[in-house]
């Protein structure tokens with residue numbers, strides 16, 4: 473892949489909860505269209521890292537630059553979040569809205585998209601995630617895998633520049649992991665910029681352009697899947713991978 | 718039996734007047750108690766510590782003291798604090814008394830509604846707030862369009878109980894001379910020298926009012942069960 477422009481620049485990012493230091497000087501460049509898998513043991517700060525990127529968490533130090541503007545100093549958090557979407561482990565669909573309304577609500581309210589247009593593109597998105605027949609139902613009637621696909625469609629409806637995934641398949645029954653990963657794979661080929669926290673090593677290896685291994689609040693290893701999975705000399709990475717594979 | 722009907726017919730104007738006052742007092746208390754209860758709940762969950770502190774003390778104090786004491790405290794306390802509600806008669810209704818009675822009940826029900834609303838809001842999974850904010854929705858819209866509608870489902874049954882409690886509790890403002898239903902029962906007893914009849918009649922009227930409220934609330938609850 474040709475080197476594209478860097479759209480997200482993270483430098484010296486730190487995050488503390490009181491005295492607990494969760495992120496310790498993280499640097500990362502994210503290029504347009506890149507898929508970066510973030511792997512690492514539990515408690516290493518992966519979720520916190522993602523949450524800092526879309527301003528769901530206030531950072532303690534360092535900088536996050538998105539298209540040249542500082543997220544850290546940005547007053548308008550809503551605007552950042554509209555540009556940097558997020559998909560959660562537990563989907564977080566709105567149970568009092570139909571699938572269609574879940575997807576159209578934010579574009580209509582935030583982007584002021586007319587209803588007709590919002591519904592048309594929502595149906596298109598539902599087709600892409602294979603759920604065009606579910607537009608009228610409430611989320612509770614869907615399986616976990618279906619709910620997560622709706623959640624991906626909902627995030628995409630805002631036309632974000634970057635999509636963050638925090639363990640999107642960890643809450644799913646094993647037989648549903650595949651359908652969600654497939655949607656994500658397809659999304660990756662469309663040039664979507666994605667940061668994916670995952671325990672699915674197969675996905676990281678096959679789909680990601682870069683893999684970041686996080687441990688104790690640092691990115692300990694960073695490189696192509698080949699570099700991280702096969703050529704690493706780092707003992708912690710090796711030990712982690714042995715456990716995961 | 719005859720004697721009950723006789724009393725009811727003979728004093729129907731008094732009884733209707735009393736029922737009207739009870740309904741007016743209850744309606745205002747329910748409305749403003751709900752508004753202030755929601756505000757108090759937001760204060761209690763606020764990031765601003767003095768707000769939280771105030772709401773906590775307020776709720777604890779009101780829930781820990783008898784409503785009768787609160788009614789007298791407002792009735793005698795307001796003028797002493799320099800708040801004079803001007804003496805105003807509307808027909809045969811003493812507006813200033815009525816206002817201080819409503820105020821006391823609003824103060825009381827605010828505390829209970831606060832807890833009901835807070836519990837309802839906090840019963841909504843935190844993931845809902847996260848999901849809404851992550852889409853770029855504002856905190857206010859997140860609260861009003863995402864969290865509150867879901868909280869309503871949990872809030873409504875408890876709120877219904879509180880509304881019924883308000884109607885019954887409103888009988889206590891008769892002690893400061895507000896001519897509500899309860900006061901009417903006393904009045905009728907005084908002029909007719911019959912203690913039982915007016916009490917039973919008034920009890921029935923209270924019961925009819927609370928049953929109507931229950932009925933309406935059950936209908937609303939059913940409607941909200943679409944998802």
Ligand SMILES: Nc1ncnc2c1ncn2[C@@H]1O[C@H](COP(=O)(O)OP(=O)(O)OP(=O)(O)O)[C@@H](O)[C@H]1O
Nearest residue numbers: 489492494512513514515516517518519520521639
């Ligand atoms: N709101 C919070 N307050 C205090 N500590 C927190 C908070 N959120 C996270 N932490 C701590 O920060 C550390 C990193 O948490 P984080 O959730 O980012 O890890 P993670 O890598 O995503 O782990 P997992 O794989 O279990 O999801 C943990 O030690 C956690 O206890």
Ligand SMILES: [Mg+2]
Nearest residue numbers: 518519520638
């Ligand atoms: Mg996590």
